[in-house]
Amino acid sequence: MKESLLKVAAIQFEPIIGQKERNVNKMIKLIGKAADQGAKLIVLPEMANTGYVFATREEAYGLAEPVPEGPTAKKLGEIARERNVYIVSGICERDGINLYNAAMFVGPEGYIGKYRKNHLWDVDKVWAEPGDLGFPIFKTPFGRVGIIICYDGWFPETTRIYNLQGADIVCDPTNWVVVPGIITAEKPISAYVHMAMAHVNGIFLVCADRIGTERGTTFLGNSCICGPGGFVAGPASFDKEEVLIAEINLTDARRKQWTPFNQIILDRRTDLYDALLGYKTGKLHAW
C-alpha cells in the first residue's frame, strides 16, 4: 500500500462559445487521447461544453443542460464506460429555472455526482446561482475525490475543507483569466496558488484550464498537476492545446506528516481559529 498509483490527465483546449456539438466532439477526441496514454482520471476545463463569456442570461439558459439527464452528460458517460476512465468536466447546468456553473463526475460504472461552483467570478454573477451542494467528497475505487471550479481556488478555505474531509485529490475544471498587471502569461500566479494549496494540505490538485480569447477575455492556460511536493506536471503553455499527463501516488496524500513532530491536520490551532474565521465575527465587513 506504499504505492497507490494513478495516471491523471488535465486537458487544456479552447471551447468555442455556443458551439456545443463542436466542443463536445473535441472533448471526446481529447479524452480518447488521454485514455490512449493510460490516463484513468481525466479533467477538462470549466464550462468546457459551452464556452464562458455569455452576453446575456438568456444565452446561458439556452445552452445549459440538466445533469446527468442532458446530452453532454450522456455523451461523457458513454465515453467513460467505453474507455474505462473517470471524467470530471465543467458544464453549464440547468436545474428547473436555475443555472449553475457546474462540474460533473462520471466513471465506467456511470454517473457519480456533481459540484456547483461556490465562489462566482465576474460574469458568473450575472447568470449563475451560487453553488448549493457544499463541498462533496466522491468515493472511487482509487480514492476520495473533491471538486473546485476556478475562483474557488482563491479561497484557501475550499482546499482546506477538502483536506479535512479526507480528499486525496481535488479536480479543478477552470477558466483562469488574465488579470492585467496581476496575473499574466509572464506571471502565471494562478498555477502557483494551486501548487501552494496542494503543498500546505498535502493533497493532489489537477487543474485543467482553457486557452484562447473569448469576447475580450483572455484565458491563462498553465494547466497543472500539483502534489504535496509541488508541481508534478506543468504548468502547461499559455496558449496551446495540451493533454498534460502524470502518474501520481495517492498514498502521498494520506501521509500527513512533515516530521515525526509535525502533522498537517493535528498541528492546526483550531482553538485560535474558531472565533476569527467564521461568519459571526462582527468585524468581518468593517474594514
Added chain:
Amino acid sequence: MKESLLKVAAIQFEPIIGQKERNVNKMIKLIGKAADQGAKLIVLPEMANTGYVFATREEAYGLAEPVPEGPTAKKLGEIARERNVYIVSGICERDGINLYNAAMFVGPEGYIGKYRKNHLWDVDKVWAEPGDLGFPIFKTPFGRVGIIICYDGWFPETTRIYNLQGADIVCDPTNWVVVPGIITAEKPISAYVHMAMAHVNGIFLVCADRIGTERGTTFLGNSCICGPGGFVAGPASFDKEEVLIAEINLTDARRKQWTPFNQIILDRRTDLYDALLGYKTGKLHAW
C-alpha cells in the same frame, strides 16, 4: 491616498547558535545597512539572536530573555529610536519558566508588542510553549501590522485571519528549512506558498529567512517581499547574506477587489465554511 508608500526590508543572514552578542551586533549592523537605504520597516529572521537548533531545553533556557526587559530587546529598541525605524525580529523569549519562539516589534516611539509562534515546528516542540497571544494586530502610523513565524505560514488560516482583521502587512521572521525531496534550494516552495497567501488575501508579506547549516539542519534563504500581485522583491539567494529592499504601496492592501463583481472578503462563503473548518467537526481527526 492612492499611494501609501513604505520602504520595507527583509534581512537574510546566518545567526550562529549560542553566540548572542555576535548575532545581535550583526543584526544591528544589517539594520543600519537597511536604514541607510531608507527602509522604514525592517524584518529579521526567526530566533535571530540565538540560533535555532538547540540541543536541549536547558540550552534554550540559558539563552532566552524576557521581552521587552532583556538585553536584546533593549538594544533593538535603541537602534529603532536612533535610526527612526520599525523592527520586527525573531527572538528566543523567556517568561518565568515558559519559553517561546517569539517575535518582537519596536519602533522609534519604543516597544510596540510581541507575537508568540502558534504553530510549533519540529524541535520547537521540545523546548517552546505554543503561542498564547493569538494573532495580534499592531497599529502603526503607516498601517496595520500582523506577525507570523515560519511554520505558521503553512496554515492558510493565519494569513486569512490577519486579512479578516484588516492587516495591511504581515511580517514573517522565519527559519525555513530544507525538507529533502520536497523543499530544496532548486525547488523553494516556501517562497511560493507565501507569495500565494499574499495574493489570495490581497495583503503584503515580508519574509526574512536565515541561511546556513546548523547542527545538521540546512536553511533555505529565499527571503522575499510579496504583495497582492506576487513577488515584489526576491526570492533572495539560497545561501548569501542579503538585505532585500522594496518600496510597497500599502493602499494596494485595502483595495480588496478583483473586479467590480468580486471582493476578496465579501465573496467568502462563510455559510459553507463554518461547519467544516472548526474545532467541532467530529471528523477532523478521523482520517
